[in-house]
Amino acid sequence: MHTDKVITNINQINLDWLNSALATDSIQNFAIEALNSSNSQITKIQLQYQSETTGTLPASLLLKICADNNDIFGESEVNYYIRDYIELANRPIPTCYHARYAENPRRYHLLLEDLSISHCDNRRIQPTLAYGCAVAKALATLHAHWWGVEKLRVIDSNITSQTEIERYVAHVQPGLLPMLEEIKTEIDDSWKSLLMDVFENHPHKMIERTKNPSGFTLIHGDLNPGNVLSPLNGNGKTYLIDRQPFDWSLTTWLGVRDLRKNKVPAIREYLGSADLPAPALNL
Numbered sequence: 001m002h003t004d005k006v007i008t009n010i011n012q013i014n015l016d017w018l019n020s021a022l023a024t025d026s027i028q029n030f031a032i033e034a035l036n037s038s039n040s041q042i043t044k045i046q047l048q049y050q051s052e053t054t055g056t057l058p059a060s061l062l063l064k065i066c067a068d069n070n071d072i073f074g075e076s077e078v079n080y081y082i083r084d085y086i087e088l089a090n091r092p093i094p095t096c097y098h099a100r101y102a103e104n105p106r107r108y109h110l111l112l113e114d115l116s117i118s119h120c121d122n123r124r125i126q127p128t129l130a131y132g133c134a135v136a137k138a139l140a141t142l143h144a145h146w147w148g149v150e151k152l153r154v155i156d157s158n159i160t161s162q163t164e165i166e167r168y169v170a171h172v173q174p175g176l177l178p179m180l181e182e183i184k185t186e187i188d189d190s191w192k193s194l195l196m197d198v199f200e201n202h203p204h205k206m207i208e209r210t211k212n213p214s215g216f217t218l219i220h221g222d223l224n225p226g227n228v229l230s231p232l233n234g235n236g237k238t239y240l241i242d243r244q245p246f247d248w249s250l251t252t253w254l255g256v257r258d259l260r261k262n263k264v265p266a267i268r269e270y271l272g273s274a275d276l277p278a279p280a281l282n283l
Helices: 015-021 076-082 129-145 149-155 162-182 189-209 256-262 265-270
Strands: 027-035 041-049 060-066 096-102 107-113 119-121 216-218 228-231 252-254
Touching: 015 027, 076 096, 076 107, 129 216, 129 228, 129 256, 149 216, 162 189, 252 256
Parallel strands: none
Antiparallel strands: 027 041, 041 060, 060 107, 096 107, 119 228, 216 252
């Protein structure tokens, strides 16, 4: 089976495809398990190798398929794993063994390292200073790699334009009033006028900020705790996953935006330390 096609259904997985994707001929059997996911199909693939197989081939993999919601996501996530940071040493990103993207209709797959034995996400974990430090360091590594206008141009990117900011605001602004209505009994009345004022004036400040090129980089954009994988034993690398911007999302901005998205109060304290790479200290 050719590996230049996008996998759109788990029924397309077979031994020929797996062996070709991993550049081996040692896989003799496999088992699949469907996992829960909101914006994709995630399948765990357990691999069985021939008895004489040697080396460091993975025991299991995760296949991520984005094919049903083909109008939502472009090629950003594929680029995240196989292009944007491929030359970055010790990158905080899981290994991608195979990936393909197709434009019309939009669809892609990723064959990824399975870290479930050693790592977990942070959806239900109380953040700590150590967690904040690990996330900040991992982000600083990514941000530094594309820090500045000259580096961004290498991947045909640039500082966010006024049009992109206006598109972003136009998409999120309609949600303000329904959100305020939903939480009206939980917040002080003064918050409503304050938030309305932010939506009225902050977009202009964002456009004004783009006139100063300092601090711009390629951002993740959705680094919520569910997209951070932390080591179960407390030691080891922190991984950042699932960069899936929408068409209206900002893909370049001040690096600090990724830290705010993560909602980790401990990071604020950590930013005062001297251990971060220079770009992160300039957020």
